[in-house]
Amino acid sequence: MIVKVSKTTGVHGELAISGSKNASLPALCASLLTKEWLTLENVPLIDDIYKMLAILKSIGCEYTVENHTVQIRSPNPNHKVLTEVVGDIRASYYLMGALLSRKKKVLIGYPGGCNLGKRPIDFHLKAFHDLGYRITEEEKFLHIVYNGTKKHRLRFVKETVGGTINALFASCRLEGVTVIENASLEPEVIDIIELLNKMGAKIEKNDNHVITVTGVKKLKGTMHKVIFDRMEAGSYMLLASSLPNSNLTIYPVDASLLRTVISVIRSTKTKVKIMNDSINIVSTENLQPLNVLIGPYPFFPTDLQQILSAMLLRAQGKSVIEDTVFPGRISHINELKKLGGNIYLDEPQNKIVINKSDLIGARVKAHDLRCTFGLIVAGGMANNSTIVENAENVLRGYENPILKLKSIGFLIDEI
Numbered sequence: 001m002i003v004k005v006s007k008t009t010g011v012h013g014e015l016a017i018s019g020s021k022n023a024s025l026p027a028l029c030a031s032l033l034t035k036e037w038l039t040l041e042n043v044p045l046i047d048d049i050y051k052m053l054a055i056l057k058s059i060g061c062e063y064t065v066e067n068h069t070v071q072i073r074s075p076n077p078n079h080k081v082l083t084e085v086v087g088d089i090r091a092s093y094y095l096m097g098a099l100l101s102r103k104k105k106v107l108i109g110y111p112g113g114c115n116l117g118k119r120p121i122d123f124h125l126k127a128f129h130d131l132g133y134r135i136t137e138e139e140k141f142l143h144i145v146y147n148g149t150k151k152h153r154l155r156f157v158k159e160t161v162g163g164t165i166n167a168l169f170a171s172c173r174l175e176g177v178t179v180i181e182n183a184s185l186e187p188e189v190i191d192i193i194e195l196l197n198k199m200g201a202k203i204e205k206n207d208n209h210v211i212t213v214t215g216v217k218k219l220k221g222t223m224h225k226v227i228f229d230r231m232e233a234g235s236y237m238l239l240a241s242s243l244p245n246s247n248l249t250i251y252p253v254d255a256s257l258l259r260t261v262i263s264v265i266r267s268t269k270t271k272v273k274i275m276n277d278s279i280n281i282v283s284t285e286n287l288q289p290l291n292v293l294i295g296p297y298p299f300f301p302t303d304l305q306q307i308l309s310a311m312l313l314r315a316q317g318k319s320v321i322e323d324t325v326f327p328g329r330i331s332h333i334n335e336l337k338k339l340g341g342n343i344y345l346d347e348p349q350n351k352i353v354i355n356k357s358d359l360i361g362a363r364v365k366a367h368d369l370r371c372t373f374g375l376i377v378a379g380g381m382a383n384n385s386t387i388v389e390n391a392e393n394v395l396r397g398y399e400n401p402i403l404k405l406k407s408i409g410f411l412i413d414e415i
């Protein structure tokens with residue numbers, strides 16, 4: 001897909017935010033933990049969701065999709081996940097924890113996902129090992145089987161969203177109590193804990209990133225509304241801030257889960273007003289530069305780093321961003337340079353330096369999901385038109401992005 005983006009002075013009106021991709025993907029896999037129907041509301045209709053549904057169908061799941069509600073069940077899922085689609089999305093790793101819980105074994109290929117630099121799954125595999133599962137590799141397939149000798153305490157060396165959720169899946173139906181230390185408590189993880197407890201799991205968390213799981217024999221079906229997509233919300237907030245004459249309201253959102261994003265945007269002198277379930281952004285001509293440290297929640301999220309980089313090309317001075325989660329998330333830098341962006345990677349410091357730039361439209365190439373949205377934002381800031389190739393990447397994580405962008409006055413067309 002190729003899109004043409006033209007200079008846009010501002011975005012206006014009201015924009016509905018969809019449900020969270022990164023909560024919906026594990027929630028769909030949670031359906032493997034029970035024979036009963038699981039009803040998920042507010043599921044975003046995006047490519048990665050359809051890919052996950054295709055994988056689940058390939059192992060025997062039945063589902064219906066009605067508007068944004070998915071009903072899904074797995075009467076007797078196959079533990080062998082042999083479809084190639086596993087290699088298309090990173091979130092396919094959730095099938096490991098879920099099938100280990102239900103079938104005590106899984107045969108599956110390695111997950112795929114955006115190229116953000118190294119993306120191993122060693123944290124996941126160590127958690128499975130500590131939970132008493134034996135892991136062997138057979139011709140590019142991982143074969144994992146329960147062998148009983150389980151530890152009662154896991155500790156992640158680094159906060160991991162996927163690793164934490166997989167450890168919850170793999171331990172929630174294991175006999176005894178499992179304590180998970182240095183767990184990720186990103187809002188999407190909290191949403192999955194709420195879902196699992198509604199299914200009958202016994203999971204408690206504390207503020208020191210310690211989660212205690214008391215194993216139960218069975219889980220039941222339930223109905224759950226997925227939280228809003230924080231990354232989509234943040235992406236449109238940054239888009240509005242990147243253009244000088246924006247007045248945009250996004251809803252339904254919970255501002256308490258976007259605190260750092262709001263404070264970063266406010267420090268650029270962009271006005272952010274919080275109402276009960278919506279946020280209003282009024283941009284400024286005189287965008288201020290800033291330094292941002294990217295880290296696990298509640299730090300500024302890595303998924304918004306590339307979009308923030310684009311926005312700061314309009315700031316009146318030098319900004320510096322350090323992404324401590326995915327330092328390799330730099331595919332946007334060379335593309336933004338094609339638009340005349342004065343942006344570079346300070347290698348020794350591993351920091352992205354962004355200076356005020358007058359952008360001129362050009363032909364650029366999108367390399368991953370969030371890079372694509374960042375290039376679209378930059379295209380709106382640039383004089384003349386910008387052509388973004390490989391724009392289909394944006395469809396992985398944003399629902400109806402072209403329609404939504406047009407609806408708020410952003411000048412974009414698929415060509």
Ligand code: EPZ
Nearest residue numbers: 022091118119120121122123124160161162163303325326
């Ligand atoms: C999830 O990825 C999200 N993806 C990512 O969103 C998000 O950027 C990331 O969490 C961080 O918040 C999904 O939820 C599908 P991690 P995940 O495990 O689980 C390292 C998007 O744009 N690590 O929290 O893969 C890893 O390299 C995507 O929507 C290991 O070294 O991320 C990173 O430096 C991109 N070994 C850090 O830990 C492992 O086994 C945190 O990664 C796992 C992770």
